[in-house]
Structure formats: structure tokens, C-alpha cells
Amino acid sequence: MLSFTEENYLKTIYHLSDNGLKSVMTNEIAEMMETKPASVTDMIKRLAAKSLITYEKYYGVNVTKNGKSEALSIIRKHRLWETFLVAKLGFSWDEVHDVAEQLEHIQSPLLIEKLDEFLGFPSSDPHGHPIPDKHGKFHIARQILLAESTGKKASACAVKNSTPAFLQYLSKIGIYIGASVQVLEKIEFDGSLEILVDGKKKVYISREASENILVTE
Amino acid sequence: MLSFTEENYLKTIYHLSDNGLKSVMTNEIAEMMETKPASVTDMIKRLAAKSLITYEKYYGVNVTKNGKSEALSIIRKHRLWETFLVAKLGFSWDEVHDVAEQLEHIQSPLLIEKLDEFLGFPSSDPHGHPIPDKHGKFHIARQILLAESTGKKASACAVKNSTPAFLQYLSKIGIYIGASVQVLEKIEFDGSLEILVDGKKKVYISREASENILVTE
DNA sequence: AATATTTTTTAGACTTATCTAAATTTTTAT
DNA sequence: ATAAAAATTTAGATAAGTCTAAAAAATATT
Ligand SMILES: [Mn+2]
Ligand SMILES: [Mn+2]
Ligand SMILES: [Mn+2]
Ligand SMILES: [Mn+2]
Numbered sequence: 204m205l206s207f208t209e210e211n212y213l214k215t216i217y218h219l220s221d222n223g224l225k226s227v228m229t230n231e232i233a234e235m236m237e238t239k240p241a242s243v244t245d246m247i248k249r250l251a252a253k254s255l256i257t258y259e260k261y262y263g264v265n266v267t268k269n270g271k272s273e274a275l276s277i278i279r280k281h282r283l284w285e286t287f288l289v290a291k292l293g294f295s296w297d298e299v300h301d302v303a304e305q306l307e308h309i310q311s312p313l314l315i316e317k318l319d320e321f322l323g324f325p326s327s328d329p330h331g332h333p334i335p336d337k338h339g340k341f342h343i344a345r346q347i348l349l350a351e352s353t354g355k356k357a358s359a360c361a362v363k364n365s366t367p368a369f370l371q372y373l374s375k376i377g378i379y380i381g382a383s384v385q386v387l388e389k390i391e392f393d394g395s396l397e398i399l400v401d402g403k404k405k406v407y408i409s410r411e412a413s414e415n416i417l418v419t420e
Numbered sequence: 421m422l423s424f425t426e427e428n429y430l431k432t433i434y435h436l437s438d439n440g441l442k443s444v445m446t447n448e449i450a451e452m453m454e455t456k457p458a459s460v461t462d463m464i465k466r467l468a469a470k471s472l473i474t475y476e477k478y479y480g481v482n483v484t485k486n487g488k489s490e491a492l493s494i495i496r497k498h499r500l501w502e503t504f505l506v507a508k509l510g511f512s513w514d515e516v517h518d519v520a521e522q523l524e525h526i527q528s529p530l531l532i533e534k535l536d537e538f539l540g541f542p543s544s545d546p547h548g549h550p551i552p553d554k555h556g557k558f559h560i561a562r563q564i565l566l567a568e569s570t571g572k573k574a575s576a577c578a579v580k581n582s583t584p585a586f587l588q589y590l591s592k593i594g595i596y597i598g599a600s601v602q603v604l605e606k607i608e609f610d611g612s613l614e615i616l617v618d619g620k621k622k623v624y625i626s627r628e629a630s631e632n633i634l635v636t637e
Numbered sequence: 638a639a640t641a642t643t644t645t646t647t648a649g650a651c652t653t654a655t656c657t658a659a660a661t662t663t664t665t666a667t
Numbered sequence: 668a669t670a671a672a673a674a675t676t677t678a679g680a681t682a683a684g685t686c687t688a689a690a691a692a693a694t695a696t697t
Contacts, residue, residue: 208654229675242655244676249653261662261675291508292534302528311519317509425684446645459685461646466683478645478692 205253207308210277212236212246213255214307217266217274226263275339281307282328282335283318289329290322296329296379297370330370331361331380331417347420349384349396350413356385357418364415373416376406384418422470424525427494429453429463430472431524434483434491443480492556498524499545499552500535506546507539513546513596514587547587548578548597548634564637566601566613567630573602574635581632590633593623601635 205213215235219227229247233240251258255270266274284306288294294302316337319325326342327333333341346360359382362370377400378384387405388397394410422430432452436444446464450457468475472487483491501523505511511519533554536542543559544550550558563577576599579586594617595601604622605614611627 206653230673238654239656240675241657241677245654288531288534292531292538294530294534298530302526302531305526305528306523309519309522311522313511313515314505314509314519317505317511321509423683447643455684456686457645458647458687462684 204310205255205273209246209250209253209255210273210308212243213250213266213270213274214277214281216247216250216256216264217271217278220266223266223271226265228263272339275335275341277307279335279337279339280309280315282332283315283322283325285328285330286322286325286334287318290325295370295374296365297367297374299329300365300367327361327380329380330365331359344419346417348414349386349398349408349416349418350394350410352384352386352418352420354386355420356383357420358382359384359416360419361417362415363417369412369415372412376408377401377404378416384416421527422472422490426463426467426470426472427490427525429460430467430483430487430491431494431498433464433467433473433481434488434495437483440483440488443482445480489556492552492558494524496552496554496556497526497532499549500532500539500542502545502547503539503542503551504535507542512587512591513582514584514591516546517582517584544578544597546597547582548576561636563634565631566603566615566625566633566635567611567627569601569603569635569637571603572637573600574637575599576601576633577636578634579632580634586629586632589629593625594618594621595633601633 212232216227216232217223219225219231219235229240229243232247233243236243247256247258247264250256250270251264254267255273256264256266258264281303284303285299288299288302289296319337324336325334333343335341344360348363349357349359359378359380361380362373373379383399383401385399385402386396387399390396390407394413395407396410396413397405397407398413399405429449433444433449434440436442436448436452446457446460449464450460453460464473464475464481467473467487468481471484472490473481473483475481498520501520502516505516505519506513536554541553542551550560552558561577565580566574566576576595576597578597579590590596600616600618602616602619603613604616607613607624611630612624613627613630614622614624616622
């Protein structure tokens with residue numbers, strides 16, 4: 204069984220590896236975990252000893268099949284809890300992440316089975332992120348960055364950044380998962396966009412914001 | 421903020437102190453926590469340093485007002501989660517304790533407020549134990565041991581022992597919280613009882629079992 | 638009141654997780 | 668191909684929580 208800390212490292216490494224595709228470097232992990240590289244080196248040795256990652260000194264780590272499956276189980280729990288908090292307890296989408304960071308470490312397969320059922324086997328969380336099923340399978344819809352949208356009417360389907368500050372801003376300008384969004388004009392000067400939200404509200408958003416909103420066309 | 425371990429010690433001490441009434445000895449705590457007296461001595465020094473208990477060397481500890489309030493908050497969370505698991509997720513009463521042992525340590529006042537509301541502000545958990553409100557107030561109904569019942573028709577209102585083995589046994593013989601139970605005969609030889617459950621089922625139960633069932637007459 | 642028994646505390650060691658500072662290796666730039 | 672810079676690892680320290688063994692204090696027994 205993994206400790207709380209091991210689970211957090213593994214999840215972070217998995218995310219940084221792009222679902223297990225890329226190698227991940229010590230300093231990246233340290234930055235993401237808000238810890239020191241020396242601590243990361245200690246931990247990756249331990250995770251490697253447990254066959255969750257492979258580690259080559261000075262060349263970073265790769266997630267093993269085993270590690271990927273463990274990571275997906277934690278991500279599944281995180282997203283199911285976030286869904287529960289919003290759908291059943293009336294949390295808003297910017298309030299759930301930190302609580303889910305704690306809840307994702309609860310050890311009880313039965314609990315997760317029952318929670319999944321209680322929620323009606325949701326396929327995505329309040330931020331539009333896919334929820335892996337109990338075998339770790341999930342499906343990502345074809346999606347593009349709003350920044351790359353060509354002006355067709357599209358639908359907001361996920362956020363890339365899920366910090367409270369960004370989510371609160373999105374709520375303020377009327378964007379939510381499922382909202383209709385259409386790029387009306389791209390401002391050459393700074394790459395900002397004028398968009399139409401839900402067919403009625405015109406707003407300007409920065410390039411940075413537009414690169415953190417995913418849409419389906 | 422208290423660590424996971426500090427919370428567990430404090431809760432155990434509070435329970436052993438009979439809601440803050442009695443002093444609690446090192447060895448009692450060690451036995452209950454399944455740990456060694458030396459470890460307990462370390463921890464009670466730490467809890468005393470945080471003013472959650474008072475500690476007099478060789479004479480045990482007492483829970484402070486502060487400590488009582490912290491303990492009640494943990495107990496409140498434990499019992500709300502147990503109620504959630506049974507009422508919303510369909511757990512049976514013998515499956516919830518171990519999961520609640522983990523969930524009780526989740527730190528989020530908002531979560532507990534919302535969970536309480538979602539459950540309709542329950543006043544007792546699946547084992548008939550009172551759930552303190554957010555100020556730590558709770559009410560214990562007048563209750564006696566089934567072993568001391570005089571033969572009047574009574575109602576099972578709580579269990580003293582909540583181990584899965586005992587709870588499964590109770591379920592098997594038809595006893596649940598709210599069930600009608602009436603002592604028909606007390607067997608002099610070993611103190612066992614013949615009882616009538618829900619007005620229709622006659623069963624014999626041991627003295628020990630009868631001392632772990634609480635009823636209201 | 639002295640001795641034996643039980644309880645509790647102390648001392649010292651181990652593990653996990655963290656840090657800082659120094660050493661090493663790799664990468665980049667000249 | 669060197670030298671400089673950046674990334675990474677190692678070494679050594681600290682804190683929480685645990686343990687065993689030994690010492691000390693309280694309680695029970697004669
Ligand atoms: Mn999240
Ligand atoms: Mn986490
Ligand atoms: Mn319980
Ligand atoms: Mn607990």
C-alpha cells in the first residue's frame with residue numbers, strides 16, 4: 204500500500220508525463236510538488252523500488268504500467284469526489300479541488316464503487332475532465348483550445364487550469380461547462396479574443412485565458 | 421492544526437474519559453490504540469503542550485474544554501460520514517466504521533456543514549450514537565441496557581459494541597435500531613435472555629450480548 | 638514498614654519525509 | 668574541447684511517530 208505522500212508524488216508524475224507518454228525530470232516534479240529536488244530524488248528512488256516508475260539517474264523517470272494504473276485509480280477517486288461535491292452537496296466548481304485532494308486518499312474500493320453508482324457513473328468531473336472507470340479506461344472527446352477555434356459556434360467542454368481564481372473568473376463572465384462560445388474576433392495586437400457566450404453576451408478574454416479553455420466544435 | 425495521529429489519540433482519550441468526566445491512564449490508552457505505553461507517554465506530552473489535555477506524570481490525563489471540543493468535532497464527522505454511507509450509499513451498519521475512521525480526518529468545515537444539511541441534520545448515527553451539532557451539543561435519550569430491562573416492551577435504540585461481528589449477529593437475529601424487543605425470560609443459570617423481537621420472533625441471547633444493546637422503555 | 642508487583646517514564650534506536658549545503662554529472666555556450 | 672551553467676544527487680540534519688529495554692515511581696502484599 205502507498206502512503207499519502209507516495210500517492211501524491213505518483214499522481215503528479217503521471218500528470219507531468221502526459222498520461223505516461225513522456226519522461227519526467229526531477230526539477231519539474233519538485234516545482235509542481237512545491238518541494239526541493241533533493242526530496243524528489245529520495246522519493247523517486249522509493250517509487251522505483253515499488254515498480255511504479257523506472258528511474259535512470261540524471262535522466263528522469265517514466266511511469267510503469269503498474270504506476271499508471273495506480274495513478275488512474277487516484278485520479279478516478281479525485282474526480283468522483285469533485286463530482287459528488289458539486290452534484291450532491293452544492294459546492295461550486297472552484298471550491299472542490301482542495302477537498303478532493305484529501306478525499307482521493309481514502310482507501311475503500313467499496314466506497315468508490317458505491318459513490319460511482321450513486322452519481323450515475325459520470326464520465327467527467329465538474330471541470331470537464333474525464334473520470335476513468337474502475338479499469339482505468341476513459342475517453343477524451345475531440346477538443347481544441349478556444350485560442351485555436353476558427354469562429355464556428357463551439358461548446359466549452361473543459362478547463363486546462365482549474366485554480367479557483369480562473370474558475371471564478373469564468374463564472375463571472377458566464378462561461379461554464381456546456382456553455383456555447385463563439386470567437387467573433389481575434390485582436391492581432393495581443394492575441395486576445397472577443398467571444399460570444401451562450402449566444403448573447405459579448406466579452407473580451409486574454410490570450411492566456413483562451414489557452415485554458417477547451418471547446419468542441 | 422492537529423495531525424491525523426493526534427486526532428486519533430485525542431478521540432480515544434475522550435471516549436475513555438467518559439465524555440471528559442474521568443482521568444485516563446497511560447496503559448488504557450495504549451491498549452485501546454494498540455500501541456505501546458512508551459509511545460503514549462510521548463503523545464500525551466504533545467497533546468498536553470497543545471492544551472488539549474492536562475497531564476500529571478504517573479497519574480494519567482484529563483481532557484480540557486478545548487480538547488473536548490476538538491474531540492467532539494472529530495466524533496461529529498465520524499458519525500455524519502457513517503450516516504452518509506448507510507443512508508445515501510447503501511452500506512450496511514457493519515461496513516461503515518473503518519471507512520469513517522479515515523473520513524473523520526478530512527479537514528473542511530464547509531464539507532461538514534453541507535454534508536449535515538444533505539443528510540437532513542441527523543441526530544444519531546447508524547449505531548444509535550448521538551451526532552454532536554456544530555457547537556458540540558448533543559442529546560442522549562434515556563436508555564438502559566437490555567440486560568437490565570424488566571420485561572416491558574422496549575425499543576432498541578443503540579449498540580454499545582459496534583464491531584462488525586456483533587452487528588452482523590444482531591442483523592441475523594432480526595435486531596436493528598428501532599426494533600421492538602421484549603424480555604420474556606431471564607435464564608438464571610447464565611444470565612442469558614429469551615426475548616421477543618418485533619413482536620414475532622423469539623430468540624435466546626447471551627448475557628454478554630444483552631449488555632451491549634441499549635433500549636428505551 | 639519493607640518487599641514485590643505493576644505502571645509509567647526515560648533513553649536510545651529506527652522509519653518516513655523533509656530540508657540545506659556540498660559534490661557530481663549533464664548540458665550549454667564559447 | 669573547455670569552461671560555465673544548470674540539473675541532479677549525496678551527505679548530514681531535523682521532526683513525527685513508533686519501538687525495545689532499562690530505570691523510576693506508584694501501588695499492592697506480606
Ligand atoms: Mn481537482
Ligand atoms: Mn492528493
Ligand atoms: Mn464508528
Ligand atoms: Mn480516526
